[in-house]
Amino acid sequence: MCGIVGASWTENGPPLDLERLAAMTDRLTHRGPDERGVRLEPLCALGFRRLAILDVAGAHQPMSNEDGSIWVVFNGEIYNFSELRRRLEATGHVLRTRGDTEVLPHLYEDLGVNLFAELRGMFALAIWDGRRRKLILGRDRLGQKPLVYRHEPERLLFASEIKALLTLDHTTLPRDLDPIALDRYLTYGYVPAPATMLKGVRKLPAAHVLEFDARTGRVRAQRYWEPDWNHEQTNLSFPQARDRLRGLLEEAVREQMISEVPLGAFLSGGVDSTAIVGLMSRHQRATGGPPVRTFSIGFDDPAFDERRYAREAAEFLGTEHREFLVEPHAWQLLPELAATFDEPFADSSALPTYVLSRETRRFVTVALAGDAGDELFQGYDRYRALALTLALDRLPEGVRRVLAGPLARILPASARAKTRLRKVKRLLEAIADPVPVRYARWCSIFQESDRAALYHDEALEALAQASRELDEPDEADPVQVLARGFDAANARDPLTGAMVADLLAYLPGDLLVKVDLASMAHSLECRAPLLDHRVVEFALSLPTRFKRRRPWGAKAVFKASCADLLPASIRSRSKMGFGVPIDRWFRGPLADELQAILLDPSSLNRRLFQPQAVKRLVNDHLAGRADHAYRLWALIMLELWFRRDDMASHPLQMPCLQVQSQPAVSPARLQ
Known part of the structure; x- marks a missing residue:
């Protein structure tokens, strides 16, 4: 795992000199503490920070083909590089290293941008084609590795993380706040691709390739992988699906255990991580390897603590296990967390992920994780809620209106998280909405009416103005972020539509961002076997009845495929989730x-939000009149983002208002 930066420009464009290239590169030292490499070519500059995993002594980057006409910088892992290497050598290519990077320039020689279809792995990469004067950026199919860019009229800048671009001065990279991105952040707790919180800086979406032509200054982006979201296997039995899935999982885990440095796994005690660790343990026993090293984290609040399940799984699977505890004083890490996530990021599980990654890195350099099991096999409670409301949709319209209106309103609002009453109230409030709106409601932190009441008048006008400037003003509606998934799978059942919505938005926008940035802040590489695209494509093709089935419940086919690896208590336990007891902490x-x-x-005078609205949220939560924990967390992470050193040195500009970013609380107050 590594960090990459660079630029390409036209003959008339501003070049990126060595000093600025070095500053951008070194800003990503946490991603690659082992080595630094830079390359200046006519019309192109490439920078690289390396975390050595394969071919530790060699495989230096930037790396070229035989004649130096093609140069590559690459972050990630190509798991099928050995077979690609053999294929290339059979056709006459000469490869000088033992790692995975070198297959990339040679594959590009043969296939051009079609090389991405041949790669099995997680990656963000840049290829400079000196003959054609083109810079090619590419990102893996599911979005495990981040890549951001800024396109100017005569230049393209790119980096693994926004913080590398923020080493450029404010005239080169204006700190302009995007009102639509802010609105989506308040809705979902993250900024979905391709936007970032800064206007003019974009995320390259997952499964996309972007070409910058240094002869014209033009860019072209296109998706290189898109499964048939509407394809559903109808001639496969449940036992056949179970057995085929097991084979795919075994191969994915085997491939992702290749490493020349210490390797372990995150183990929460949930189904997904236990299954992955179980497959790792089987592989180690079969090859005579040592026990898998596993790591878990928990809290002193039983409603959020999974450590006993992790211990049980570790004992069942025979791992060498360590566990860690997050306590309220971990709050001191929030300024660090805000600096790690280059945008406001409101997923509170980033905090335990950050601590877990820090502690795990003391023992291993690579960790496998069970990410994506819920998205692929319908494990979230919101899938069950959607199934329940779909059943209620069969009731007469008048009855549904009563359930969604008077009955939902008379139910008291719970001031505590994770209560049955709160779940019932949220479910009833949504049943009158169309399915995508219903689903977006359950995924939202601030509903539309809540955001309208929160915004300062000037911020509302800025949002309205930005919406009017869009080619399709309706695209400003945050619901559209998830509606695209339902539209893509419009021939499938709504639960599959929700699953696709999560794969296209939540997974790359929240979950994978969290894992990558929190782990790479500590130079820890995280791998996710469930995100092998063969596993993803197969899971997508399975009908919902294979994912929700008695006696397994949710994630049925996945649990069945790994039944021998799961203790009975873990196989049957309810999903807890990787949350934080912030309602009680606050x-x-x-x-x-x-x-x-x-x-x-x-904070109150930034003219983004109505001061009285913020005070009301705080006071109502403290008094126990409502549970606003996740809303308050979102506002705190936004405020701490404003106070970052690389943001506070310049005023953030926004149409209709100016937001001055300056520290309001001494850092000592939080340390």
Whole structure:
């Protein structure tokens, strides 16, 4: 795993000199502490920071083909590089290293941008084609590795993380806040691709390739992988699906255990991570390897603590296990967390992921994880909620209106997270909505009416103005982010549509961002066997009845495929999720810190939000009248993002208002 940066420009464009290239490259030292490489070519500059995993002594980057006409910088892992290498050598290519990077320039020689279809792995890469004067950027199919860019009239800049671009001065990279991105952040807790919180900086979406032509300054982006979301296997029995899935999982895990440095796994005690660790353990026993090293993290709140299940799984599978604890004083890490995530990021599980990655890195350099099991096999509670509301859709319209209106309103709002009453109320409130709106409601932190009440008048006008400037103003509606998934799978059942929506939005926008940035902040490489695209394509093709089936419940075919690897208690337990007890923290040990940040005059006077609305959220939560924990967390992470050193040195510009970014609380207050 590594960090990459660079630029390409036209004959008339501003070049990226060595000093600026070096500054961008070194800003990503955490992603690659082992080695630094830079390359200046006519009309192109490439920078690289390396975390050595394969061919530790060799495989230096940037790397070229035989004659130096093609140069590559690459972040990630190509798991099928050995077979690609053999194929290339059989056709006359000369490869000088033992790692996976060198197959890329040679594959590009043979296939051009079609090389991406041949890669099995996680990656973000840049290829400079000196003969054609083109810079090619590409990102893996599911979006495991990040890549951002800025296109100017005569130049393209790119980097693994926005913080590398922020080493450029504010005239080169203006700090302009995108109102639509802000609105989507408040809705979902992350900024979905291709936007970032900064206007003019874009994310390359998953499964996309982008070409910059240094002869004209033009860019062209296209998707290189898109499964048939509407394809459903109808001639496969459940036992056949179970057995085929097991074979795919075994191969994916085997491939992803290749490493020349210490390797382990995250083990939460849930079905997904236990299954992956079980497959790893079987592989180790078959090859005579040592026990798998596993790592888990928990809390002192039983409603959020999974450590006992992790211990049980570790004992069942015979791993060498370590566990860690997150306590309220971990709050001191929030400024670090805001600096790690280059945009506001409201997924509170980033905190335990960050701590878990830091502690795990003391023992291993690579960790496998069970990410994506819920998206692929319908494991989230919101899939079950959607199934329930679809059943209620068969009721007469008048009955549904009563359930969604008067009955939902008279149910008292719970001031505590994870209560049955709160879930029932949220379910009933949504049943009158169309399915995509219904699903978006359950995925949202601030509903549309909540955001409207929160915004300052000037911020509302800025959002309206930005919406009017879109080619399709309706695209400003955050619901459209998830509606695309339902549209893509419009011939399938709504639960599959929800699954596709998550694969296209939530997975690359939240879950994979969290894991990559939190782990790479500590130079830890995380791999996810469930994101092998063969596993993904097969899971997508299975009908919902294979994913929700008695006696297995949710994720049926996945549980059945790995039944021998799962202790009975884990196989049958309800999903807990990787949450944080912030509702209790904010009413107890962190109440003062909550108020110190959000009620500080500099925070209240940014003219983004109505001060009284923010005060009301804080006071209602502290008094126990409502549970606003996740909304308050979102506002805190936004505020801490404004205070980052690389943001606070310049005012953030926004149409109709200016947001001055300046520290309002001494760093000592939070440390």
